[in-house]
Amino acid sequence: MKRRSLLKIASIILFYSISAYSQFGQPTEIVKIKSFSSFDKVYTGSEFKLAVKINVQDTWHINSNKPKEDFLVPTELILSEINGFSIVNTVYPEAKEYKFSFSETPLAVWEGEFFIGAFVKVTDKVQPGKYRLVFNLDYQACNNQSCLAPTSVSDTIEIEIADKSVPVNQINQEIFEKINLTETPQAVSSDENDDPISSTLEKSGLLVGLLFVFLGGLALNLTPCVYPLIPITIGYFGGQSEGRTSRLTLMGLLFMLGMAVTYSVVGVVTSLTGAVFGALLQNPIVILIIAAIFVVLSLSMFGVYEFKLPDSWVAKAGGAKSGYYGAFFMGLTMGIVAAPCIGPFVLGLVTYVAAKGDPLFGFLMFFVLALGLGLPYLFLAIFSGKIKNLPRAGLWMDAVKHIFGFILLAMALYFLLPLLPKEISGYVLPVFGIIAALYILLFDKAAKGVKGFTIFKVVFSLIVIAISVWSLIPSDKQSIDWQPYSDSALVSFEGKKGAIIDFYADWCIPCKELDALTFSDPKVIDESKNFITLKADMTKSLAPEVSALREKYKIVGVPTVLILNSTGEEAKRITGFVNAEEFLKLMQSVQ
Template structure:
């Protein structure tokens, strides 16, 4: 809805010049930006005058998601790869939730909370387990709601997430959150959260304590949670958001369930100490890596991949060699060192290093010329058309990750390669898109023997694209 401000004495027929620019995106593809201008003829009535509603038929029906046909060009093989990636991500989030229990704001509360459960359960059946269970369900409810809201809110960004200004703002927020994990500034816990956390007893009280636990521990776990919220918002999938934060809550709550069942195990927990500060710094490096992840698609060439890899490698080496905070606890220190070694290994694995091929080099593409494209297709040779735009992040990912892969580049070297620029939606760009049935970018079409062999819409990994090529 729009608001039009008029002078108080404006009465009678009027023409309003209206211009609307919009761009539709899903998680894999964007339609071109579309600007529509029109003159809206209307009549301005004096204040308090009777009026009649017009054009009600235009607003009688509501467009729903079910009425919109979306094609992502995927297949079962790609879906299986995505499912594996999601599973690995959830496993990582679960262990991150476990690790957050080792931060200074959470770890000292574990024996106190379990002791509170034991005191409350003296005259109740079921011992402390059901109180711990209610506590964990409270945590899970709070975080699951946050995850769903973040995903739904993220859907509102649409093409805004393609903007360098929006991505730059996200990167700055993540870096600021990382700074808090290194002690440069601190979250403050609201007083109402402290009061609510200890206000009630019994099952209901345990549930309420769980509901506000995230606020009480915000100085330590807040930065990581906000970073994860940003990532979930960028995905824009409410189901993914729910499971991501439900899994995080299960990781946070697992120690309470175990200690609620075996209360004697509380005495075996390590003593609080500086090692908990070291845990916070591990999460600080993770937040910096998340900032690099968001910045990577906006950087030229392989710089984004190098930045992410360097962040993990240098951050891991810093924690492994220079900052050995917490080494007074040998057992915890070994776990911390293992985590930092994993960071370094993952960073080296993500580095866009030439591994035995001619990869890492960008292919040369010809600009679109109708005669040249028609001649190449009619000649029966292998032809690839890449419809792309400067504002299209998945288009850059195809260039940097898929087309630059050594195996893909070796095959495409024998193709006639044409890149069709859809950045500006002028008559020529729309005509070419219409000719080949292209509705959005990225769209890649491969021809052989004078006919279309396949097309993809959206980003596709090099492994899957390589198997498609004739």
């Protein structure tokens, strides 16, 4: 330690002592730079790529942007102050490590020819016209014996800000192919990336915004992720209720309140952390809790017990009977079930709330969203309970409860699938379906004397068996030739129009729909051959590599599909399910 300290002191003395040398004997033009823009014109309120080619004279090198010694000056690319323009992200190349005589440890340096890339933001206040931007490269040059005093070199490029009616063309693509500028999604025009959800909420007052969010919650009931809630809700309320409208209404309201609590918590967490919506289902502990809740709910369907509030609470509530407690917690669980993949609307709301950073605002927005999402289930609860008023309810309702008990157990298994080995996960639900259907068909004696229901039970069981057996048969269905995501796969786009990156998770229903209905289409498969096709697994968000990937591409939720052009720029971003025809058009539009 003592020797190292002395060496550092000597190095610092050497560093400062070269000032005289730098003034009288410093070589000229050790570093030369040349700047390039990615577009011939730029729209106001947008971003463009900048590439800076740097040439360092032979026998010399310059420190990287992160030198390993405190007394060495880092290299930095700086834009001279000009109103309306700013560098929002700089991408430095990987440094080389060399051992030099004046340092005990290897140093991170650059030498020869290399490129630095950056994204330059143009605010919407910049008026159309031509602007001269001066870029300075601050650096410190060294050779194997000593280092020169820090200095800088500059270059000027002319940028034309054009009206949005004027076409913009890409230029200097041979330069930008040498730089990995895919760290942040960018676009030529802000209009293409503006989030309509955030924009609408920003322009509206609070009351109008809440109404908009409420209606958005209603519309979310049309998304595929919510469909499993329908039979579960019918089964739960049909099995728990006694048909009285007042009681069913109160249970439905508690169900809505449970969903609202779940979403409100998510809203607060999002506003504080900006976390990915649906990350709850990426945590193994949460998955196990959800599966356990489904098992507990299913046992009540098989008559093991009933949900019942404490007697003292029942007395204070005026004689309220069992089911209220269960309805509330059913709502809590259903909120989590629907949360991860209910579409672009929620993803836009998440982005807006995260940007606001106001927990109360996040709570309010997601509470109202959940009310809109849960309103149809209030009416569904009332309707489903009314089936107990049908003739001879006591003879066949137990059989109905058993069927929905198996559905709840199937949901528990579905959420456990990401935790199971992939070699067996595809067999779990089909095998369970066969076992459950055979039990209902052969061993469940409930409602044996009700002819109409017996016919229904037989037909239902045979359909479940047929679907389960069909699921076990190996599929020869074609799909896009996906490769696991890696940064190295995006280094070169030679011979390709660009790249397609599918961000998915094992628990995501729309992700499976994309695989089954969109990515299997022959025309989509044929067009995909013009792209690098990568799949990025976002199932285990706690893993460092997944967190880094989510941050790199600003992934708010799954499914998200990015289509990059041949320069690595984001051309299209898809959130949620799209059909094959629409996806084909998006791929064909990439130039």
